[in-house]
Amino acid sequence: MFTLKAYHPDQQSTAHEFFILNKGLNSGKPLQAPVANCFRCSCSSAEEKEKLFWLCWGLWKCKHWEQFLCGSVIPFIRKHDLCSQLQLRYASNDCSKFLKAVNTVCELQSKEEILKQQLQLIAQCKIAILRQHIK
Numbered sequence: 001m002f003t004l005k006a007y008h009p010d011q012q013s014t015a016h017e018f019f020i021l022n023k024g025l026n027s028g029k030p031l032q033a034p035v036a037n038c039f040r041c042s043c044s045s046a047e048e049k050e051k052l053f054w055l056c057w058g059l060w061k062c063k064h065w066e067q068f069l070c071g072s073v074i075p076f077i078r079k080h081d082l083c084s085q086l087q088l089r090y091a092s093n094d095c096s097k098f099l100k101a102v103n104t105v106c107e108l109q110s111k112e113e114i115l116k117q118q119l120q121l122i123a124q125c126k127i128a129i130l131r132q133h134i135k
Contacts, residue, residue: 002052002090004083007040016043018053020082027077028065030056039079041086054102055089061105 007019021029023037030053031038041056043049059065068085069075 002041002043002048002086004079004086005040005042006079007034007038009034011040014042016046016049017041018043018049018056020056022079022082023074023076025069025075026060027069027075028056028060028082030060037076039082051093051099052086052090054099055093056086058098058102058105059085059089 004020018041019031019034019038020041021027021031021035021038030041034040041049041052043052064085065077065082068077068081070078
């Protein structure tokens with residue numbers, strides 16, 4: 001099973017860990033590299049880390065963590081809320097179906113990035129065409 005602790009830079013890192021942002025409107029977002037306001041999620045295996053990372057990412061992307069945000073100026077998520085929700089969701093998810101869904105979402109996201117790049121190129125072409133006639 002996994003453990004969730006506050007991140008401190010002087011702690012030793014483990015092989016199977018990732019980080020979860022705990023302050024701001026992006027609270028609950030999983031990260032590969034630590035930042036100042038995050039939790040360290042240490043897992044017992046690479047498979048568990050992979051499943052938990054994508055589970056946390058999916059919950060963040062679906063805005064599941066917003067209902068647990070506290071604080072009036074800088075919103076934050078409590079460690080207990082984050083941990084209990086991850087344990088609940090981790091136990092109830094079928095790993096193979098979930099990871100298949102994550103792969104589909106990642107493919108769609110890469111296609112979205114390609115479309116964004118194409119739209120930027122189209123915008124640049126419009127400007128280039130207009131500049132030729134304005135000179």
